[in-house]
């Protein structure tokens with residue numbers, strides 16, 4: 001985005017890879033770009049994204065980050081939000097170099113847990129339970145290797161963006177406003193949780209029920225629709241394609 005007096009001049013085109021349903025990572029780009037494309041390998045996610053209300057300059061397509069359905073040198077910003085750890089990064093970086101305009105930027109970020117109820121008056125009581133919910137699949141041995149890449153905050157060699165102009169920004173607090181019910185539901189959708197639930201259905205159900213009731217206690221409420229604001233830490237990598245060919 002360029003600012004000339006108060007006027008916002010938009011960049012032409014951004015692509016959000018692994019966009020999911022588009023709410024979290026694709027739609028927020030709409031005001032900074034003429035056109036935004038969200039792609040995801042999952043047909044279900046793209047069907048949801050297409051159904052949801054979104055700005056007119058945002059489109060969604062089923063595609064892999066390693067084979068993007070876009071022309072060479074057309075993308076000003078290529079983003080992978082909470083998705084890069086699922087991709088073949090060597091192939092993704094080749095594809096990034098193909099689609100980025102000279103001077104275009106590739107960014108990858110992850111939301112690392114455990115979530116914390118920062119600023120909440122009961123955070124001392126609440127945070128250990130949020131930590132327990134986050135770490136339980138790991139402790140039970142159900143964490144996919146991709147999640148370890150997030151735990152190591154995208155520091156593994158495979159994340160090295162192959163441009164000399166690059167940087168990383170760590171520990172950006174990312175608040176997510178939810179209800180207790182919504183947050184527990186969100187945790188249940190995580191791949192590590194689903195793996196654990198498949199392998200240990202009864203144990204998992206008992207435990208999450210118990211953890212939820214302790215969470216409500218810590219928040220001093222019995223109402224599952226009480227607001228819960230949790231913070232994840234965002235770790236972001238950024239790299240700029242050179243203006244001149246290498």
Ligand SMILES: C[S@@+](CC[C@H](N)C(=O)[O-])C[C@H]1O[C@@H](n2cnc3c(N)ncnc32)[C@H](O)[C@@H]1O
Nearest residue numbers: 018019020024025040041042064065081083086
């Ligand atoms: C945790 S979700 C992130 C969704 C969204 N970007 C966000 O920030 O909320 C990760 C998404 O990456 C998608 N994904 C996994 N592997 C992919 C690949 N190789 N290419 C494109 N999308 C992929 C998954 O289908 C999933 O929707």
